[in-house]
Amino acid sequence: MITQKAKYALRALTALADADAGEPVMISDIAAQQKIPKKFLEQILLDLKHHGIVVSRRGKQGGYLLLKSADTITFGEILRIVDGPIAPLPCLSITAYRRCDDCEGEQNCQIRQVFAKVADATRKVLFSTTIADAAQPARTAEVTRLLA
Amino acid sequence: MITQKAKYALRALTALADADAGEPVMISDIAAQQKIPKKFLEQILLDLKHHGIVVSRRGKQGGYLLLKSADTITFGEILRIVDGPIAPLPCLSITAYRRCDDCEGEQNCQIRQVFAKVADATRKVLFSTTIADAAQPARTAEVTRLLA
DNA sequence: CGTTATCTCTATAAAAATAGTAGACTTACA
DNA sequence: TGTAAGTCTACTATTTTTATAGAGATAACG
Numbered sequence: 001m002i003t004q005k006a007k008y009a010l011r012a013l014t015a016l017a018d019a020d021a022g023e024p025v026m027i028s029d030i031a032a033q034q035k036i037p038k039k040f041l042e043q044i045l046l047d048l049k050h051h052g053i054v055v056s057r058r059g060k061q062g063g064y065l066l067l068k069s070a071d072t073i074t075f076g077e078i079l080r081i082v083d084g085p086i087a088p089l090p091c092l093s094i095t096a097y098r099r100c101d102d103c104e105g106e107q108n109c110q111i112r113q114v115f116a117k118v119a120d121a122t123r124k125v126l127f128s129t130t131i132a133d134a135a136q137p138a139r140t141a142e143v144t145r146l147l148a
Numbered sequence: 149m150i151t152q153k154a155k156y157a158l159r160a161l162t163a164l165a166d167a168d169a170g171e172p173v174m175i176s177d178i179a180a181q182q183k184i185p186k187k188f189l190e191q192i193l194l195d196l197k198h199h200g201i202v203v204s205r206r207g208k209q210g211g212y213l214l215l216k217s218a219d220t221i222t223f224g225e226i227l228r229i230v231d232g233p234i235a236p237l238p239c240l241s242i243t244a245y246r247r248c249d250d251c252e253g254e255q256n257c258q259i260r261q262v263f264a265k266v267a268d269a270t271r272k273v274l275f276s277t278t279i280a281d282a283a284q285p286a287r288t289a290e291v292t293r294l295l296a
Numbered sequence: 297c298g299t300t301a302t303c304t305c306t307a308t309a310a311a312a313a314t315a316g317t318a319g320a321c322t323t324a325c326a
Numbered sequence: 327t328g329t330a331a332g333t334c335t336a337c338t339a340t341t342t343t344t345a346t347a348g349a350g351a352t353a354a355c356g
Contacts, residue, residue: 002236004315010259035250040316046333059324062331075262088150102183110282111158114223114273121269125262134258188345194304207353210302
């Protein structure tokens with residue numbers, strides 16, 4: 001299971017992707033629209049800002065914007081920031097590798113080999129899907145068709 | 149990440165699979181061999197027993213045995229018992245479906261559709277891999293080769 | 297028959313993770 | 327200069343994880 005926090009983060013980003021480009025969206029608006037506790041969302045967006053996913057403007061007329069284009073922000077990238085490693089075992093994590101202290105002979109660990117397959121399959125999906133894929137899919141599909 | 153408990157359960161089962169058929173293996177032996185805290189392992193095995201994965205014999209010469217053949221016990225089955233649902237979202241769980249109370253319109257939820265793919269990919273691996281695949285793989289591979 | 301080795305069951309507990317809440321502070325616009 | 331926004335840190339309640347403790351049940355064996 002992914003955490004509630006990760007779900008909030010992904011939904012908030014799709015909300016930003018849906019907004020007019022260059023127009024900041026306020027935390028309160030996202031919170032209301034997506035039914036996310038406002039103070040919790042503040043933390044999440046701040047975290048995403050620190051990781052270079054979004055930018056913010058302070059004061060009146062302030063709010064948040066995507067830093068990169070929505071179709072370059074992957075689900076995997078966001079999950080790593082919010083929930084930590086994608087891998088089901090510490091010894092399979094790319095970004096936070098840690099040896100399993102109770103098992104020796106990592107190369108021969110059969111459990112590990114099974115979960116390596118799981119990790120691969122998971123990453124394949126998560127890093128090939130972007131926020132753009134999740135945001136206003138109907139409109140995107142239409143545009144895609146019109147441009148074809 | 150799967151829990152430590154799940155890792156213990158899978159390793160304990162491979163230990164049982166490696167034992168001579170019909171010969172009970174004591175909790176203490178598994179605990180020592182696999183470096184699992186004994187009292188914790190007791191709980192895990194008891195749970196697996198209640199779920200019909202293993203059987204036990206009490207008293208002297210007692211211990212645990214697999215109830216089914218190792219090649220019919222899947223990783224997915226065990227993970228469900230020990231860690232709960234495989235699905236990354238409650239609304240995607242087969243065995244413990246729960247509506248996400250903060251999102252409405254489940255059919256249109258794009259987040260859900262992405263994680264549905266993750267769940268499918270994960271299940272494909274976990275339910276096609278058995279304890280036999282993880283137990284003494286070298287010997288099994290050899291036997292396979294000799295039989296080919 | 298009773299001693300001992302083994303599993304059984306329930307309760308408890310310490311630590312970590314999760315899901316928030318609170319409030320003082322900073323900045324920018326009008 | 328007032329006010330509406332984001333910033334930052336700290337705190338807290340709940341749940342989950344990872345065990346540990348100990349009394350009980352049962353089966354073998356001498």
